[in-house]
Amino acid sequence: MKFLKFLCSRLVTFIFVIILGMTAVFLIPRFMPSDPVEAMLGQMTSKSNSMDMAAIDAMRKTLNENFGLEGTLGEQYLGYMKRVIFTQDFGPSLTMYPVPVKDLIANSLPWTLGLLGISTIISWLIGNSIGLLAGIRKDKTYSKILEGIAICIYPIPYYIFALTLIMLFAYIFPIFPLSANFNVSGFSWENVKTIIWNSLLPALSLILTGTGWWVISMTTLSRNTNEEDFVAFARMKGLSERKVIGRYVLPNTILPQITMLALQIGTIFNGALITEILFNYPGIGSLIYRGILQADYNLIMGTITISIFAVTTTTLIVDLLYPFIDPRVRYN
Template sequence: MRLLRRAGQYVLVLWAAVTLNFALPHLAPGDPVVYLYGGADQSLDEASLAQIRASYGLDRSILEQYVSFWSGLLHGDLGMSVQHNRSVVEVLADKLPWTMALVGISTLLAFVIGTLLGAWAAWRRGTAKETGTVVTVLALDSMPGFWIGMILIAIFSVTLGWFPSYGATTITASGGDWLVEVASRMVLPVATLTIAGTGAFFLMTRASMIGVLEEPYIRLARAKGLGEYRVAVSHALRNAVLPVYTTLTLTVGALLSGAVVVESVFAYPGLGKLIYDAVTARDYPLLQGAFLFATLGIMATNLLADLTYPLLDPRVRRDKPQRAPA
């Protein structure tokens, strides 16, 4: 029953996301066709504009366009990109792997670094080192992603010359050289998103760890003579990390949003850079497809968390509620 309710919630969210995705171009001021083909200074006559509207189906009623949008979506057809003159699905398929690699690696690093650093800060709470760590993490967490990226470019690309500052690879690279190029050009964008995402895991782990350290079973473990390392890792961190796991899905969404700016800073050919270019070019079909892919990705991570969290915490039951005692 719980799974059915959860599935119903996801279906409702999906419907709302698709509906909002459809409505965005229609809510924008002005005629989208005029914007797409030169703005107010375009030289097309009204007959040509009407023909273009008919080719995009914009001459039909909103209800007909909505039904057609859902029909195309169910058949894997998101329309044609005006900017690239290609299928939106093909354009997204070319760019999506780059963003998945960037956000996936950054999320994993932010989770590991933030969790371990937060646990260490909670274990050392009240010391000067813990205070300095909290201040440093809060300072980095308050900085916007593009500013972090610019600082890293200034230090590691311009001053030291260690890493390239733009693109994902070179045209002539192949084989092992291609892998080296991809890895070297991914370092700074990954570092930027990792720094931007570590703060959330750090603060959540630290707060959860401090609460766990006050539990009676921690005092009991110490009374049994267990070493401090075993108490910290096997008893405290193991239970403190459970609430942090739910933060993982929220961080994926935040990093995916931050990738729009970060990829633009580094000219990284991913979904974020594609969204930025589509906005400047007013490529509405491509924007709709990109936003839909991003929404589905965030929903998939939330669904994965819902399905796997009961495996980590036996107290969470997926079956029907227990009956009250007679």
């Protein structure tokens, strides 16, 4: 009974956040000063002087229907919600008309998941391992050095690392290509090696900055937990240091890190916007940038709506799994 009550409350919150987020995504692009339909008509008429007003008006009506801009704001909103919820259709893209937005997202999403998903998990594993060691062995010189490096790295934006890596390993030491080249087709080990080789620099810029945060947070958590009475009691019982860390320190410090990992996995659907632009990486971040730059309503709404669904879904899954990860948490 408690579980059903807990599940219902979380599902209500989940649905409310989804609706609120989708409403914001629908309204914000419409506050932009540019009109995508008029911009597209302007491009067409500039290339052809033979179009009469009747043809332009008919085309304007067709484009408004395709972009969901026909009718009042309320009618547009209801049409948008129906399309997204029931058919997952965001309409055609302005920048690549008449290609559907969902096809563009489907082509770009694997690249973003591959880059940000792998780099996020690697930085989480490395950062938490170093942070756990630095927190427990706080008096050791190497722990202080590792923590100091993390503190210096964390405030630096990832795109600064990206620019530094480009200057070092593409200009000064031309080891990697300046701009990523993913002109591959089909699955083969050569294509896989090409993708990995072109993804190393953008991945490294994300891993370095991400590791800094995980080291700092895990160091603080493990250091505080290591000073708790139950940990001191475990050592007094004669348990080995490995058992003390594995049974008492790690389980009590890893929960907040798992929550943050789940949230970060949800946000990777946004893409690493500046990194993808700098390295010419064909991910979701590049799509968002293109949509904002050219006032592509459907592309903006499609990419950000996917991100909203991802973040809220991962948060819901973590909430439901918490009692299984930590028995002290109950469905209240």
